[in-house]
Amino acid sequence: MTPRGTFRLGLVVLVAALAVYPAVGTGYGVRAVLQIFMWIALAASWNLISGLTGYVSFGHVAFFGAGAYTGAILITRAGWSWPTAALAGGLAACVVALVIGYPCLRLKGPYFAIAMLGLNEVLRALVSYFEGLTGGGNGISLPTLEATVPVYYAMGLAAAAVTLLTYLVITSRFGLRLMTIREDEVAAEAMGIDTARHKLYAFLLSAAGPGIVGALAARDQGYIEPISVFPLATTITMIVMVLFGGKGTVWGPVLGAVVLFVSQELVWARFPYLHQLLFGSIIVAVVLLMPRGVLGVLQQRYHLPRTI
Amino acid sequence: MARPVLEVERLCKSFGGVAAVDRVSLALEPGRIYGLIGPNGSGKTTLFNCITGIERRDVGSTRFNGVRIDGLKPYEIARQGIGRTFQLIRVFPELTALENLLVVTRGSLAGAEARALELLRFVKLDGLKHEYAGNLSYGQQKLVEFVRVLMRDPSLILLDEPAAGVNRTLLNDLLEAVRRLRDDGKTVLLVEHDMKVVMGLCETVFVLDHGEKIAEGPPGVIQADERVIEAYFGR
Amino acid sequence: MLGQVVVSGILAGALYAMVALGLALIFGVMRVINIAHGPLLMLGAYTTFFIYQALGLNPYLTVPITMLVLFILGALLQRTLVYRVVDAPELSSLLLTFGISIALVNLAQLAFTSNLRTVEYVTGSYTLGPLAFSKSRLIAFVVAAALAGLVFLFLQRTRLGKAIRATSQSREVAMVCGVDVQRIHRITFGIAAALAGAGGALVSVIVAIQPEMGQIWTFKSFLVIVLGGAGNYPGALLGGVLLGLVEQLASLFLTTQLSEAVAYILLVLILLVRPTGLLGGRQT
Numbered sequence: 170m171t172p173r174g175t176f177r178l179g180l181v182v183l184v185a186a187l188a189v190y191p192a193v194g195t196g197y198g199v200r201a202v203l204q205i206f207m208w209i210a211l212a213a214s215w216n217l218i219s220g221l222t223g224y225v226s227f228g229h230v231a232f233f234g235a236g237a238y239t240g241a242i243l244i245t246r247a248g249w250s251w252p253t254a255a256l257a258g259g260l261a262a263c264v265v266a267l268v269i270g271y272p273c274l275r276l277k278g279p280y281f282a283i284a285m286l287g288l289n290e291v292l293r294a295l296v297s298y299f300e301g302l303t304g305g306g307n308g309i310s311l312p313t314l315e316a317t318v319p320v321y322y323a324m325g326l327a328a329a330a331v332t333l334l335t336y337l338v339i340t341s342r343f344g345l346r347l348m349t350i351r352e353d354e355v356a357a358e359a360m361g362i363d364t365a366r367h368k369l370y371a372f373l374l375s376a377a378g379p380g381i382v383g384a385l386a387a388r389d390q391g392y393i394e395p396i397s398v399f400p401l402a403t404t405i406t407m408i409v410m411v412l413f414g415g416k417g418t419v420w421g422p423v424l425g426a427v428v429l430f431v432s433q434e435l436v437w438a439r440f441p442y443l444h445q446l447l448f449g450s451i452i453v454a455v456v457l458l459m460p461r462g463v464l465g466v467l468q469q470r471y472h473l474p475r476t477i
Numbered sequence: 478m479a480r481p482v483l484e485v486e487r488l489c490k491s492f493g494g495v496a497a498v499d500r501v502s503l504a505l506e507p508g509r510i511y512g513l514i515g516p517n518g519s520g521k522t523t524l525f526n527c528i529t530g531i532e533r534r535d536v537g538s539t540r541f542n543g544v545r546i547d548g549l550k551p552y553e554i555a556r557q558g559i560g561r562t563f564q565l566i567r568v569f570p571e572l573t574a575l576e577n578l579l580v581v582t583r584g585s586l587a588g589a590e591a592r593a594l595e596l597l598r599f600v601k602l603d604g605l606k607h608e609y610a611g612n613l614s615y616g617q618q619k620l621v622e623f624v625r626v627l628m629r630d631p632s633l634i635l636l637d638e639p640a641a642g643v644n645r646t647l648l649n650d651l652l653e654a655v656r657r658l659r660d661d662g663k664t665v666l667l668v669e670h671d672m673k674v675v676m677g678l679c680e681t682v683f684v685l686d687h688g689e690k691i692a693e694g695p696p697g698v699i700q701a702d703e704r705v706i707e708a709y710f711g712r
Numbered sequence: 713m714l715g716q717v718v719v720s721g722i723l724a725g726a727l728y729a730m731v732a733l734g735l736a737l738i739f740g741v742m743r744v745i746n747i748a749h750g751p752l753l754m755l756g757a758y759t760t761f762f763i764y765q766a767l768g769l770n771p772y773l774t775v776p777i778t779m780l781v782l783f784i785l786g787a788l789l790q791r792t793l794v795y796r797v798v799d800a801p802e803l804s805s806l807l808l809t810f811g812i813s814i815a816l817v818n819l820a821q822l823a824f825t826s827n828l829r830t831v832e833y834v835t836g837s838y839t840l841g842p843l844a845f846s847k848s849r850l851i852a853f854v855v856a857a858a859l860a861g862l863v864f865l866f867l868q869r870t871r872l873g874k875a876i877r878a879t880s881q882s883r884e885v886a887m888v889c890g891v892d893v894q895r896i897h898r899i900t901f902g903i904a905a906a907l908a909g910a911g912g913a914l915v916s917v918i919v920a921i922q923p924e925m926g927q928i929w930t931f932k933s934f935l936v937i938v939l940g941g942a943g944n945y946p947g948a949l950l951g952g953v954l955l956g957l958v959e960q961l962a963s964l965f966l967t968t969q970l971s972e973a974v975a976y977i978l979l980v981l982i983l984l985v986r987p988t989g990l991l992g993g994r995q996t
Contacts, residue, residue, distance in 0.1 A: 219803075223801070223803050225803055225806050225807065227810070272980055272981075272984050273980060273983075275984060276983050276984070279745045279802045279806060280938070280983050282745070282802075282806050283745070283931075283934045283938075283979070284976075284979065284980050284983065286747075286930070286931055286934075287931050287975075287976040287979065288976075290928075290931070290973075290976070291973045291976045291977075294970055294973045295973065298970055342579060342580060342582075342586065345572060345576055345579065345580040346580055348569070348571060348572060348580075349569050349572070349580055351571075352569040352570060352571055352572065353567050353569060355531060355551075355567070356563065356567035356568075356569070357552075357569075357580075358531075358550070358551040358552045358555070359529060359531065359551050359552075359555055359561055359563075359567075360552075360555055360560075360580075360581040360625065360626075360629075361552050361555035361556045361581055361629055362552055362580070362581065363550075363552045364552065401927075405814055408807070408810075412807070442818045442821040442822045443818070443822065445814060445817075445818045445821075446814070446815055446818035446819055446822065448814065449811045449812070449813070449814030449815035449816075449817075449818060450811065450815050451811075452807055452808075452810060452811030452814065453793060453808055453811035453812060453815065456797070456804055456807045456808045456811060457793065457796055457797075457808065460804065
């Protein structure tokens with residue numbers, strides 16, 4: 170069988186295994202895989218904007234938080250079911266992305282990064298300000314619901330969807346154009362590419378995933394507060410996962426999410442500061458030594474297609 | 478006489494108080510090859526940048542086929558039908574040669590691919606179409622950048638030092654290609670330091686010095702112009 | 713009311729300006745955006761705190777020591793890590809300094825814990841008619857203004873300072889003129905870190921010290937640079953004062969958190985209208 174055939178078969182087997190896992194796995198196992206799905210969706214989404222266009226989004230967790238709050242508010246105040254609330258969370262995140270992205274993406278690379286750094290803080294401030302709606306510092310408690318397994322499947326779907334989206338984008342001319350923004354934005358413009366519009370589209374696409382999984386996570390945790398859904402740590406983790414696995418590739422974020430989550434659970438969850446220190450060091454190491462990430466290096470060495 | 482393809486009127490552009498382009502006016506007739514020469518720092522690339530929208534001019538106007546293009550974004554100007562290459566090659570290194578050509582097109586992918594392959598064959602690079610542009614040699618990258626400009630079939634083509642760093646054989650192919658473009662009715666304006674290229678290829682030459690246009694005319698006349706000689710060699 | 717706002721704004725502004733000047737230097741000379749700037753300030757605050765705790769010294773006397781410590785740290789960071797991304801695409805330097813900033817903050821968490829520390833040395837304020845000058849802020853203002861002034865003198869009058877300015881304008885030309893560019897980069901980063909450290913030392917008397925305290929300083933320094941123009945050193949001074957004034961004005965009407973949001977929106981608005989900063993600086 171050809172390598173591609175083996176790969177496809179492997180993929181089918183994996184999906185099937187993951188689909189039946191809740192029936193045979195432990196509670197802990199199911200929650201762990203659920204979180205891996207979430208991180209895959211987050212990392213792959215960050216990859217869509219930052220990996221492809223080179224515009225580093227340092228505030229991406231803001232979309233996660235926006236989705237979480239939207240979902241939580243709709244579930245508790247408007248009685249929505251959590252699947253629809255999750256979709257609404259994704260939509261809300263896209264709206265935020267539109268409002269922020271439209272002005273900010275016109276800024277050249279480093280200025281955009283600076284603007285995104287502050288986004289997180291601003292959203293957190295807004296959440297505190299509109300206490301009536303968001304419960305301010307007290308957060309929101311969702312009605313108790315044993316929904317781990319359905320959320321597992323929903324997260325899995327989200328992860329698969331974002332990965333598929335990445336594949337479709339990378340293999341399209343749209344994706345190529347996004348990459349030219351990373352390669353040489355001035356030349357891209359000189360060639361007739363409307364870089365502002367393309368950046369905005371990529372940004373919107375990259376916000377939907379975090380918005381949806383934010384709302385799903387809110388449902389899963391049953392309680393959210395500003396610190397839990399707007400932590401810088403989430404952005405850091407997203408970035409490390411993509412950098413490690415290989416930015417700009419399809420499976421890089423997936424690899425990064427799996428490897429780093431597992432290491433995190435096994436080794437570092439007990440030492441939060443140490444683990445973050447390590448993450449920071451990994452970013453430094455990857456940037457200096459392995460800027461293309463694991464898959465990027467393999468891709469270059471063995472002339473693999475871009476779609477790995 | 479046909480209306481000019483490009484009309485630049487008293488264009489001025491300063492950087493921090495220094496005039497890079499100083500009241501430059503020129504007009505390009507369709508279907509001809511023009512040269513733009515001048516000592517280093519005379520404002521040639523800045524002029525290109527102003528025409529293509531990469532820089533915003535301070536004063537003056539630029540008209541393309543009678544329509545003002547000042548203030549348009551670079552991509553809008555490109556879509557109007559102006560293409561350019563750069564002094565320092567700007568291919569997209571992580572895209573393959575073929576992708577470099579495809580990425581600038583819109584509309585039918587099949588049509589674009591056919592055209593891209595045809596252009597690559599024209600410059601004898603179709604064997605390397607799946608090679609990352611960053612891995613190509615300098616001359617090969619130059620050719621890719623050249624045909625990439627042609628993908629959108631522009632009517633005005635600005636070439637910034639097309640002969641720089643290119644070996645003789647390749648150069649002849651390039652020059653032949655430029656002549657063919659002219660024969661197809663396109664207008665070409667090229668910045669060049671290689672005088673032999675300019676003299677052999679261009680029908681009219683503009684000379685810039687310290688941002689000002691100091692001479693304009695056929696190559697033979699320009700060569701003998703006192704002000705031009707002075708600009709290059711001093712008194 | 714308004715007078716108080718102006719006074720408080722200017723007092724705070726000088727401090728912002730001095731710290732941001734460091735950031736502007738790094739950007740001007742190396743084209744690197746140092747996201748780890750805030751954490752450097754934080755380390756300065758801790759340095760002063762520990763010296764104060766150990767020796768009971770007047771914390772303001774520790775400023776030179778803190779500056780020296782941070783200078784060395786900055787030069788080291790540049791020499792081992794940052795030098796490799798000086799000519800790299802912006803993404804690399806952004807991510808690198810981001811990684812360094814995370815590492816520094818968490819090292820601080822591990823070493824110092826997140827317990828709040830304070831340097832109780834100067835409290836209270838002077839009054840002049842209807843205006844009140846917080847003592848600690850006044851001293852911070854004086855020291856910051858003096859240090860900023862010294863840096864400017866240094867840049868204008870000394871050979872090293874001129875070399876720095878030359879490198880900032882054109883690295884190639886500086887090299888041709890015999891400037892050891894690598895050394896200049898190291899020294900510049902060191903100076904910038906020292907300025908951040910001085911800021912930390914001054915701030916340690918005013919606010920509580922904890923590992924996360926630097927983050928907001930990074931952001932505000934960027935804001936100052938944007939207000940004053942990237943790569944425009946005198947602009948950083950003006951930008952600092954502007955930020956101080958705007959903040960104080962905003963705090964009259966809004967909660968602190970919301971006034972930070974205002975600062976952020978201001979940043980974005982300015983960048984949209986003048987991407988090279990209010991006073992016009994260098995394009996990246």
